[in-house]
Amino acid sequence: MTNGDRTRYIEIDVRSALNRVDSYRLPGLKWSLNPYRGCRHGCVYCYARYTHTFLELDPDADFTGTVFVKRNLVQALREDLRRPGWRREHVSIGTATDPYQPIEGRYRLTRGALEVLYEQLTPASLVTKNTMAVRDAEIMAALAQRAGFRLIMSITTLDEALARRLEPDVPGPQQRLAAVRALAQAGVPVAVAVAPILPGLNDDVAGLKAVIEAAYDHGADIAFHQVLRLYDATRPTFFRYLETERPDLLPLYRRTYGAGREAAPSYREAIAARIAALERRWRPRQSEKRLAETTAGQLAFEW
């Protein structure tokens, strides 16, 4: 299932680097920034696949097979942040792509964006599954000091085999934990997102405990979760995975989601209670304060 080198990269120019976010579900999220469109990582549950439908592309194969590179992103961001009236509101990086997918090694757009945010005293957060984030630890730590910054590492499971099937082109969970440690030691505030939680796959108490405990052990100061949202554009990829790998879970998903996007309230409530109990047990005391200090915007991401 790995994507190898089959991804086609298309350079585009953008008029603006920032997108205004106006979602009643994410009131803390004001501005998003995505250096790429599409994502080579190819997670089977990826919520962002719908963004390719706006381009009349297939959200299944094309989302990983055709990635758009916003080659003028850094200059566009500089112009956005110099506009009169810019109020240095929080910018959420990586809401619809992974800003550290492999092509970032060549274009360094995410790196450039962090430097501009630092110059312009603008707070930000960034979500990724890729260990390449460690490359930019220094500028992240400086931005955290100067204006506010948080790195959010997404870790769904510590089961390496399951992670390989769900997230075929992403560094494994132990590598991501090592990145959490390196970033935290470099002075970057790091959260771990146990997201998405997938019914029957990574929602067992032992598995969740393992991720949360490891997150704190490796220097994260916040762990949080999000239950899978099953967008229409995600269904074909995700159900193909289930049909191929876990047909036994199909009835559970039909029961839990029906034709909708959200899991049944009873399921979400049960998971919230499960996580809260684990958090009470494993969250270090100093994290209580950090959690209170962290604005909703810093953790406002979808999965």
Ligand code: SF4
């Ligand atoms: S979930 Fe994130 S890392 Fe995975 S394919 Fe989607 S955007 Fe990329």
